Amino acid sequence: MTKKDKLQADLEGLVKKWKDKKGNLIMILHSIENIYGYVPRETSLKLSRLLNVPLARIYEVITFYNYFKLEPPGKHNVSICMGTACYLRNADSLIEEIEKILHIKEGQTTKDEMFHLDVVRCLGCCGLAPVMMIDEKVYGKVKKNEIVDILSKYVKEEE
Amino acid sequence: MQKKIIYLRDTDSAQQDRINDFYTLFSNELRDANLQEPVQLVKIADIGLYEKGITVKILPENIVYSGIKNTDVKRIVEETIKGNKIIKELLYEKKSKQMRAVLKNCGYIDPESLEDYIAAGGYKALIKVLLEMKPENVVEELKKSGLRGRGGAGYPTWMKWNFARGMNSPEKYVICNGDEGDPGAYMDRSVLEGDPHSVLEGMIIAGYTIGSSKGYFYIRAEYPLAVERVQKAIDQAVSAGLLGNNILGSNFNFELEIRLGAGAFVCGEETALIASIEGKRGTPHPRPPYPSVKGLWGKPTIINNVETLANIPKLIAGGGAKFASVGTEKSKGTKVFALTGKVKNSGLVEVPMGITLREIIFDIGGGILNNRAIKAVQTGGPSGGVIPQEFLDTPVDYENLSKLGSIMGSGGMIAIDETDCLVDLAKFYLKFCVDESCGKCAPCRLGGYQLLRILEKISEGNGELEDLNKLKKISYAMQKASLCGLGQSASNPVFSTIRYFEDEYKKHIVEKKCQAGKCKALIYFKIHPQKCKKCGLCMKNCPSSAILGSREAGYVIDPQKCIKCGVCFDVCKFKAVMKE
Structure with missing residues (x-):
């Protein structure tokens, strides 16, 4: 199956599952984001036809919510928590450190598409502040000088 | 021998190294004692204690040992596991001022097992309601209990339910608000992950009471485990006949569905949440009409917070009067707080209403990190305010x-010590609200932005005294004129920090000084020539x-080149670098 066919099949499956439920758009977008890591423009276009909803309305929803992304994420997603507890325990210094190491700013992906950096609001483990999450793994009580080692583990894995 | 489980957790660190060592130690000891079969060893992600060293919990006896060392492992296996004896000196002392009602089951039952929940007394309330009570009796019981919404505003739950009950409509909805967006709070997450059936039971009872046959869980997508467990609980309840048609043989039908939030703080607001479930942008609508009259898809709807719903089963099972026996005159029952910030033991605490802030922070939280002085307590997240230390003896x-x-808010409680700058804190919360403002109404969209600009100006050392008046004026306008709770309360952190810490603002403005050393533009780094050991x-x-000099002559900082990153301050082993 080509990539295009797969996309079509994925979408049709999703739409079939949700079509008869009221207020389905956000749930369908969640599923798309789960499959691709972002919402590609062509899926939105197709979705608009399948659901008979104007594209503008789909984009209106995507851009309103922080959770939906329009750009593909990096191979590894680095999230730094800036919830209150982490903020009080100097999470901003972690962000500075990562920005320095990876030469990217918040919301950007490195040139080699290896890391994407996000600043998030509360990962819900304030007891471990400051918290950093890489993909699904949570690092608690992170110190500034530990970051290089943690990141290089991921680089090594690739090699 | 009876089957046992040992839970293992490193409460100091999320990193796995230390806990893996202990896991090996325990499994070796168990192997040597030939106890691998009856004793199960589990590394778990949260044991309900924080900063207490390596902690083990032994089930079914529920013995908790904390701060254990390598040498204790052998003793624990021999004396407690084999000999059924409690080792007193390792025992973790229970935080006695807590009172667990909502969190009673969390950590004690398997959240993925319906049987466990029933064995702990679950679904008794539902049976009682369906077999013995009319909807009006449930409302009556709620009224007696004095239960108020735990999501923030504290609206009496019985009134909300009674309004919706009185509406004549064939379609009504029950919504559980699990969009816990307040940074620094995670009570709802813990309940949904640790005891999902209790929330389910609360929702089914709510459905019966108002005459609804459909409910929605609205949960943050950032809580995948909570979503998974709630879905599992729904599936279990359906197959056990606790959801669906003719529940428990009665003529009451009810179904539940999960809808995911997508990262928008404003969706915690009732009308915005409804818009989000309808698949739209989460922008609020003016009230009235209130959701209990015209809510989801234009039908009467009640929206309750996770913690409120989790209170319902215990309240019904034990009776409203019993519930009301705990708490103060107008606030009944218990409240869960996420105690974080500069306290020694951060974590979730559940306390009876009426306990003082000091008891929560010092007796339960263990006091302030590094024994510094406490400056204030922040409650209610971005919509709340600060309470200075002189009011710590106020009953909550x-x-x-x-x-x-x-x-009260949803229950974030953050301790602030003398090294925190309140101007910076107000800026932090305001930035959050400016980011999260949906943009629909001008007071919130523009007011928040202007407040933030003035605060930035002050923290950069360009403030004028007139700015304080401007801050107050804009804050007041936002409170009065914003469309929803987010805008009305967004200026609270600014308002309350000025109310109690005007001097600190004035120091920033007049003396251009930030005592806490947080506002970068107002601090300078200096090397103390006597303390400097010239290590370089x-x-x-x-x-x-920016640092000039040599090992012979010593070092100085060039203020023109200094970017105030604070690295020198962090690396100096002799405390010779000073922040001013």
Whole structure:
């Protein structure tokens, strides 16, 4: 199956599952984001036809919510928590450190598409502040000088 | 021998190294004692304690040992596991001032097992309601209990339910608000993950009471485990006949579905949440009409917070009067707080209403990190305010907190010490609200932005005294004119920090000084010539080559080149670098 066919099949499956439920758009977008890591423009276009909803309305929803992304994420997603507890325990210094190491700013992906950096609001483990999450793994009580080692583990894995 | 489970957790660190060592130690000891079969060893992600060293919990006896060392492992296996004896000196002392009602089951039952929940007394309330009570009796019981919404505003739950019950409509909805967006709070997450059936039971009872046959769980997508467990609980309840048609043989039908939030703080607001479930942008609508009259898809709807719903089963099973026996005159029952910030033991605490802030922070939280002085307590997240330390002996309830200019909120409680700058804190919360403002109404969209600009101006050392008046004026306008709770309360952190810490603002404005050393533009780094041992570590680490000198002559910082990153301050082993 080509990539295009797969996309079509994925979408049709999703739409079939949700079509008869009221207020389905956000749930369908969640599923798309789960499959691709972002919402590609062509899926939105197709979705608009399948659901008979104007594209503008789909984009209106995507851009309103922080959770939906329009750009593909990096191979590894680095999230730094800036919830209150982490903020009080100097999470901003972690962000500075990562920005320095990876030469990217918040919301950007490195040139080699290896890391994407996000600043998030509360990962819900304030007891471990400051918290950093890489993909699904949570690092608690992170110190500034530990970051290089943690990141290089991921680089090594690739090699 | 009876089957046992040992839970293992490193409460100091999320990193796995240390806990893996202990896991190996335990499994070796168990192997040597030939106990691998009956004893199960599990590394778990949260044991309910924090900063207490390596902690083990032994089930079914529920013995908790904390701060254990390598040498204790053998003793634990021999004396407690084999000999059924409790080792007193390792025992973790229970935080006695807590009172667990909502969190009673969390950590004690398997959240993925319906049987466990039933064995702990679950679904008894539902049976009682369906077999013995009419909807009006449930409302009556709620009224007696004095239960108020735990999501923030503290609206009496019985009134909400009664309004919706009185509406004549064939379609009504029950919504559980699990969009816990307040940074620094995670009570709802813990309940949904640790005891999902209790929330389910609360929702089914709510459905019966108002005459609804459909409910929605609205949960943050950032809580995948909570979503998974709630879905599992729904599936279990369906197959056990606790959801669906003719529940428990009655003529009551009810179904539940999960809808995911997508990262928008404003969706915690009732009308915005409804818009989001309908698949739209989460922008609020003016009230009235209230959701209990015209809510989801234009039908009467009640929206309750996770913690409120989790209170319902116990309240019904034990009776409203019993529930009301705990708490203060107008605030009944218990409240879960996420105690974080500069306290020694951060974590979730559940306390009876009416306990003082001091008891929560010092007796339960163990006091302030590094034994520094406490400056204030922040409650209610971005919609709340700060309470200075002179009011720490205030009993916690809805009225008292709002009198002090803060709110109960959903339950974030953050301790602030002398090294925190309140101007910076107000800026932090405001930035959050500016980011999260949906943009629909002008007071919130523009007011928040202007407040933030003034605060930035002050923290950069360009403030004028007139700015304080401007801050107050804009804050007041936002409170009065914003469309929804987010805008009305967004200025609370500014308002309350000015109310109690005007001097600190004035220091920033007049003396251009930030005592806490947080506002970068107002601090300077200096090397103390007597304390300096001329090691050169600061110069080596300085990223902007702002440190000049040599090992013979000593070192100085060039203020023109200094970018105030604080690296020199962090690396100096002799405390010779000073922040001013």
